[in-house]
Amino acid sequence: MPAQSSPHALRPNTPPSTSLQALLDLTGATVATPVTTETIVTGIEQRSNAVRSGDLFAALPGANSHGARFAADAIARGAVAVFTDAAGAALIGEVAVPVLVREQPRAVLGELSAEIYGHPSDRLRIVGITGTSGKTTTSYLVEAGLAAAGLSTGLIGTIETRIGGRRVPSALTTPEAPQLHAMFAAMVEQGVQAVVMEVSSHALALGRVDGVRFAVGAFTNLSQDHLDFHADFEDYFAAKRKLFEADSPIAARTAVICVDDEWGTRLAGELTAPVTVSTVGAVPSGAATEGPAWSRSATSSGPADRRAATWQAGDVQATGGAQEFTAAGPDGELTVRLRLPGRYNVANALLAVATCAAAGVDPAVAAPALATVDVPGRMQRVERGQDFLAVVDYAHKPAAVESVVATLRGHLTEVGHGRLAVVVGAGGDRDAAKRPLMGAAAARGADLLIVTDDNPRTEDPAAIRAAVVAGAHELPATDRGEIREIGDRAAAIAAAIAWARSGDVVLIAGKGHEAGQEIQGVKHPFDDREVVAAALEALQTRHSPQTDSEDLTVS
CATH class of the missing domain: 3.40.1190.10 (Mur-like, catalytic domain)
Known part of the structure; x- marks a missing residue:
């Protein structure tokens, strides 16, 4: 992929030129190594592998590592100076470019970036x-x-x-x-x-x-x-x-x-x-x-x-x-x-x-x-000739799930018939307290709730699902429909599609426009819209779309 295709690599073709002295004056930084009046900065970057010639490399302290550890790589790629804190300067040691030192460098990173790019x-x-x-x-x-x-x-x-x-x-x-x-x-x-x-x-x-x-x-x-x-x-x-x-x-x-x-x-x-x-x-x-x-x-x-x-x-x-x-x-x-x-x-x-x-x-x-206006992954309808409605939505918070479920339930009330299936999970390494709330929000309006995996990230997917299922089961049986647990997201989507009949609505919630599923640090290709389409295409028994599903034009 070309560098300009990344949102983080978008830069002006003709950037302003800023003297290093102007940046020292702005930030109040000191210089650990000598600064020359000829030093000109034309960009700023905090990722060493994205540094371009003329950049100031912002070597900031991070949660797991200090950016100063990558200063040598940044300098080799063309960084003309480094901006860091005292701990970073100690890690960098003697280098051939000026090292600007300021405590809490992140506090001025925004103003520094604005100055370098001409506000x-x-x-x-x-x-x-x-x-x-x-x-x-x-x-x-x-x-x-x-x-x-x-x-x-x-x-x-x-x-x-x-x-x-x-x-x-x-x-x-x-x-x-x-x-x-x-x-x-x-x-x-x-x-x-x-x-x-x-x-x-x-x-x-x-x-x-x-x-x-x-x-x-x-x-x-x-x-x-x-x-x-x-x-x-x-x-x-x-x-x-x-x-x-x-x-x-x-x-x-x-x-x-x-x-x-x-x-x-x-x-x-x-x-x-x-x-x-x-x-x-x-x-x-x-x-x-x-x-x-x-x-x-x-x-x-x-x-x-x-x-x-x-x-x-x-x-x-x-x-x-x-x-x-x-x-x-x-x-x-x-x-x-x-x-x-x-x-x-x-x-x-x-x-x-x-x-x-x-x-x-x-x-x-x-x-x-x-x-x-249409918005990708927000109440986006997937149509493959079926006689029921299939919708993909990004709702991944309790209030959002509740709102989307209420909207689709309202549609069924409007047309006078039909059932609602909801497929939902919760993300790993994120707010755990919202998981049972999401289960309850989805179960409250669904005739069928299928709890599945979202982006488990580094957590145990079964433990995440258990929290969502527990929240769903907290509702009285009279206030909810059937609850299933299917860990494999593609299988869960296929099960919901197979369950649906004429006039029903199937909601796949949580990932919306996302094109991957993150499991143990690896992002696997996965797009709910594509998986729903494949499941619909696999159906051999429903071919003619009905007026009820056509009436709901969503995006």
Whole structure:
């Protein structure tokens, strides 16, 4: 694969030249070996095998090893200087290039990277989207709205990175700071005007977005995830909050906050003049209008009434997988149409419209573009002529599983018949507390739940499955359907497909767009969409698609 095909290798063709002295002045670093006035830096990299001639090699301390151990390799590849801490300098010893030493070098890595690449985010309209669920979908919707206004756009996210229409896969939801600023510089060079990016809690906590100047920051929601990384929910919330808090160097100039959950309400209450969006009360005809208690009363720190939100959704009309609703904003109402089903996608779309408006795009221009958006691996239908619906979705958190199951159960209620099968697992080396919650969320709405392997990583797959199964069995038998455990994911998918009959729905949850399954450090090729397609093609008894499954157009 060419170097430029990697999202972490995207760089400007003509990078700025920065004197080493300017970097010393910026960081306050000292020099362990002499610096010459002729030393010029044209890039920065923290992986030795990706160093290019003219780079500053950032040799940072890591969890298992110190980057300074790879300094010799970086210098051999063309690094003109090394940036590290005292421990790193001791490991490096005497070398032929200057060694810059600063305690806690990671703390200034973002600003350092921005300086080396000429502060490219200053020349872009950057929209950052954070939250537990909905970041990817909202990013695609916002990108479509910005492009409809004639802006040349870039997108950085879980599924892919797009620069000037060129698509490359993403390795991280948010790249490390050196790669991120290099990507921004490449975007500027290629004429990009606005960038939409997902901003994960890891990126915020680890400083990956340091040095970025966000025009707009958007918040979707907060639910249980990443508690293997964060100490607790408060720590998780605090990481997300960095995108918005006034004293943060990366704080977005405008904050757009969905206040449909208590965390969004709290965040909005702690900010000065945020734009708020709410879908509370915006339910399809025939749906229950009473939500949980928190949706009907204010928290102590939040707005007194969510109906006072800047943007509100109403008159939701859902037909199969398509839906439309009215978005009421500061300048009146407009109709938003979506190819995406589910109440949560109404929230994502309303947030997208408000975010486009905050970015300077006329909502009346942005809103129609949302009707064209499909999102890979998010409620993505797989059709091979069967007379039932097969859907692949990335839902891998309890709240996301619950929302997707409720959406598909709602479809069955709408058409008046059919059963729902759910295939789900949980990832290894991640928040173990969410595993039984995922089992319960899936079992509560499924006629058949098949617990299988997700990405077990280095853990015992059977132990992970046992936790998910235990959560499912905690529900009374009257509140759940059949529960099976099939470790082999392909076999589990095939079993669900074989179980389905005309008018049923089969949901394969957890991996969505992913093209691999990680087991004991090895990533094996595995794409749920391809496996579902193969299982459907293996069926010999169902050939004619029925109207019920065709009515649900999902992506």
